[in-house]
Amino acid sequence: MQPFVLLGVTGGIAAYKSAELCRLFVKEGYAVQVVMSRAATRFITPLTLETLSGRPVHVRMFGSPRSRVEHVELGAQANLLVVAPATADYLARCAAGRANDLIAAVTLAFKGKVLAAPAMNTNMWENPVTRRNMDALSSLLGWQFVQPGSGELACGSTGPGRMAEPGEILVAAKQLLRRDLEGLKILVSAGPTVEDIDPVRFISNRSSGRMGYAIAEAASRRGADVTLVSGPVSLPCPQGARLVPARSALDMERAVGERAGSCDVIVMTAAVADFRPAEPSDHKLKKGKAEEERVVRLVRNPDILAGLGKRFAGARRPVLVGFALETEDVEAAAVSKLKTKGAHVIVGNLARDAFGGDRNEAVIVDDAGLRESTGPVTKSALAELILSLVAARLGRAARE
Ligand code: CTP
Numbered sequence: 001m002q003p004f005v006l007l008g009v010t011g012g013i014a015a016y017k018s019a020e021l022c023r024l025f026v027k028e029g030y031a032v033q034v035v036m037s038r039a040a041t042r043f044i045t046p047l048t049l050e051t052l053s054g055r056p057v058h059v060r061m062f063g064s065p066r067s068r069v070e071h072v073e074l075g076a077q078a079n080l081l082v083v084a085p086a087t088a089d090y091l092a093r094c095a096a097g098r099a100n101d102l103i104a105a106v107t108l109a110f111k112g113k114v115l116a117a118p119a120m121n122t123n124m125w126e127n128p129v130t131r132r133n134m135d136a137l138s139s140l141l142g143w144q145f146v147q148p149g150s151g152e153l154a155c156g157s158t159g160p161g162r163m164a165e166p167g168e169i170l171v172a173a174k175q176l177l178r179r180d181l182e183g184l185k186i187l188v189s190a191g192p193t194v195e196d197i198d199p200v201r202f203i204s205n206r207s208s209g210r211m212g213y214a215i216a217e218a219a220s221r222r223g224a225d226v227t228l229v230s231g232p233v234s235l236p237c238p239q240g241a242r243l244v245p246a247r248s249a250l251d252m253e254r255a256v257g258e259r260a261g262s263c264d265v266i267v268m269t270a271a272v273a274d275f276r277p278a279e280p281s282d283h284k285l286k287k288g289k290a291e292e293e294r295v296v297r298l299v300r301n302p303d304i305l306a307g308l309g310k311r312f313a314g315a316r317r318p319v320l321v322g323f324a325l326e327t328e329d330v331e332a333a334a335v336s337k338l339k340t341k342g343a344h345v346i347v348g349n350l351a352r353d354a355f356g357g358d359r360n361e362a363v364i365v366d367d368a369g370l371r372e373s374t375g376p377v378t379k380s381a382l383a384e385l386i387l388s389l390v391a392a393r394l395g396r397a398a399r400e
Contacts, residue, residue: 003177004031006075006110008083008103009049010090011039013154014119014163019044021084021166022052028170030177034058035074037090037103061102071105081110082173084146085119085163088130095133111239113176113221117146117169122159139210142217142380146172180397181387182223187263187318188216188241189256189270189304191231193249197296198281207271209233211323211360214383215267216241222387224265229255231270249273249301256304260311260318265390267321268305276301309342319390324348331373334365343367344393347386364389 005025009018018040025032032053036046038060046057058074075081083090083103090104099105107114116137124130125148137143146164153161190212195203209230216228217238226241229252237243244259246252249272260266275298287294305322312318322343324334327350334348348363360382362374366389374382391397 002029002031003079004033004077005173005177006078006081006106007032007034007049007053008081008086008107009034009036009040009044010083010085010087010103011037011043012085012087012119012163013043014085014117015040015043017163017166018084019048019052021082021169022049024166024170025082025173026052026054028174031055033074033078035103035106037101039087058102061105071099071102072109074106075110075112078110078112080112080173080176081107081114082117082169083107083114084117084166084169086116088118088120088124088127088133091116091118091130091133091137095136114141114143115146115169115172115176116143117164118148118161119163120148120161121153121155122157122161125159125161138378138380142214144172144176144378144380175384176221178397179223180391181219184224184264184394184396185227185262186216186219186224186265186267187227187229187256187259188212188219188267189229189246189252189272190216191233192271193231193252193273193301194247195249195273195276195301196280197277198283198285200284203273203275203277203296203298204231205271205273207231207233209235211379211383212267212269213238214379215269215386218380218383218387222391227259227263229259229270249276249304253302253304253307256308260308263318264394265317265319265321266308267386267390268308269323270304271325272301272304274301274303275299303341305341305343313342317394319344319393321345321347321386321390325351327351331363331365331371334363335371338365338367345370345386345389347382 034049034057036059050057093104099108149162150160151162191209192205192207213235220226220240228241229244246255278297278299320343324337326333330348334346337346345366349360359376361376364372
């Protein structure tokens with residue numbers, strides 16, 4: 001089926017480049033629906049984009065005879081929303097959850113992937129508020145950005161802020177529209193496990209689940225049948241993925257084990273607790289009057305990934321991907337975990353980056369000798385990278 005792209009154009013001088021972008025999308029075979037802000041229409045006429053896309057361009061929030069809930073309907077069919085140029089003001093409004101014009105409302109109502117190509121004056125680009133807004137959009141909503149280039153800007157100054165070239169935006173959009181995992185069954189584990197001491201107390205860890213959810217989201221978008229086995233986190237289940245909640249390591253072991261045999265790929269991002277209380281109480285534990293010290297005896301939890309490594313030793317499938325969370329010497333630890341866990345791929349990262357922040361600097365190692373440092377990347381970008389590696393292993397696509 002022909003991909004359907006919503007092309008948002010907001011009001012900056014770079015709007016003239018949107019015409020070329022629209023033409024490239026159409027040439028690529030995409031159906032394109034353009035939505036413009038009113039300010040954008042001062043830089044480029046809707047007629048230009050209407051002619052190139054072959055569809056009426058939407059600008060106004062009210063008064064359209066076409067649909068009663070246009071902002072919802074416009075996005076309902078689209079596979080991707082590309083906003084180019086994305087002005088500082090548009091990004092700020094989206095980060096604040098505003099819906100004060102059609103393009104902002106369409107964006108807020110859109111449930112799919114968003115790719116934005118910021119364009120603005122250097123000072124606006126470098127303003128920490130703009131950075132904060134972009135970080136929020138990327139970490140909360142998984143937005144991806146095509147970074148602006150450096151050069152002469154419309155205001156006469158020189159510096160970063162110039163919108164990326166249409167060809168570059170097309171490449172990023174193509175990556176987000178690929179369906180190279182179609183027909184594959186992928187299981188992703190995510191989040192922390194929670195090990196109960198009694199009905200009101202537990203031992204857990206600070207895993208946010210964001211890495212696993214980013215992988216589940218990307219895998220599902222790329223066409224895989226995704227099951228997400230997740231410890232308790234406060235993230236919405238990505239569109240298209242099947243959520244299987246699991247609280248403790250033992251729950252997670254069961255949930256993963258029951259499904260593992262039918263999977264092509266298993267990605268263990270979960271921060272599984274290595275130990276659990278030996279005797280969890282079914283009633284709330286009370287403190288004794290003179291009790292100054294309490295010892296909670298812990299016993300080892302099963303290593304789920306190592307268990308899978310043993311169970312599927314020598315088999316090509318499922319491809320087993322594990323994570324190694326370290327405080328130092330990431331690559332050496334990742335290589336050693338390849339062996340001890342019997343995994344095909346290990347993604348090593350620093351605890352400092354992995355918990356909380358949106359950016360990771362990972363080292364990916366595999367059983368064929370790959371040793372690759374990613375540099376600082378967002379969790380979304382890292383998810384795409386890992387899946388491309390897996391796709392290549394399964395003969396799905398050349399690595400990008
Ligand atoms: N893992 C698992 N079961 C466990 C512990 C970890 O399946 N009981 C998986 C994780 O999901 C991850 C990988 O093993 O994919 C590595 O987890 P990590 O916490 O880095 O390593 P550990 O095996 O716990 O080793 P250590 O904490 O001693 O470094």
